[in-house]
Structure formats: structure tokens, C-alpha cells
Amino acid sequence: MKMVNLGFSNMVNASRVVALVSPDSAPVKRLIQDAKDSGRVIDVTCGRKTRAVIVTDSSHVILSAIQPETIAGRLTLDESYTEVYDDE
Numbered sequence: 001m002k003m004v005n006l007g008f009s010n011m012v013n014a015s016r017v018v019a020l021v022s023p024d025s026a027p028v029k030r031l032i033q034d035a036k037d038s039g040r041v042i043d044v045t046c047g048r049k050t051r052a053v054i055v056t057d058s059s060h061v062i063l064s065a066i067q068p069e070t071i072a073g074r075l076t077l078d079e080s081y082t083e084v085y086d087d088e
Helices: 026-037 068-075
Strands: 002-007 010-013 017-021 041-043 052-056 061-064 084-086
Touching (some): 017 068, 026 052, 026 061, 052 068
Parallel strands (some): 041 061
Antiparallel strands (some): 002 010, 002 084, 017 052
């Protein structure tokens, strides 16, 4: 199982990530609000500005303060990222 650091010691299972998007567009803002209304939001920003939105296969929406490009790099198979943990 590969865990990816989302910042502030928060991790997500890389195989559960469906989408990684910027929070700026209106459809993503609606997605976040709908998820908040149904209790499916996980906010790991620690009070900082939301810079990335991660959608999981269980329809949970994770808000992160890390840039989407940084998280995308951590999701790749590139072993140069020390924040990617392989538990196999």
C-alpha cells in the first residue's frame, strides 16, 4: 500500500485517489459544498488556504494546503520523492 503525504503528517492511500484538482473553478467549489453538506469532506489544511482538492473512490473530498503539482509528483512512481511511503 502506497501512502502519500498531503502535508502536516496527513496521508492518503495513493490507490484510492480518483482526481486531483485545483479548488478555483465553480464546479469544484460546488463539489466541495455538496461534500460538506453530506459530511464527506476531510480538511487537512490546518487552517491554511486550500490549494488542492483530492477526490477518492469512496466519494470523499480531501482539502489540502499543498499545491496540486506537488501532490501529483508524490503520487508518481518516482522514487526521488521521500514523502511517498511504500508499505509492501
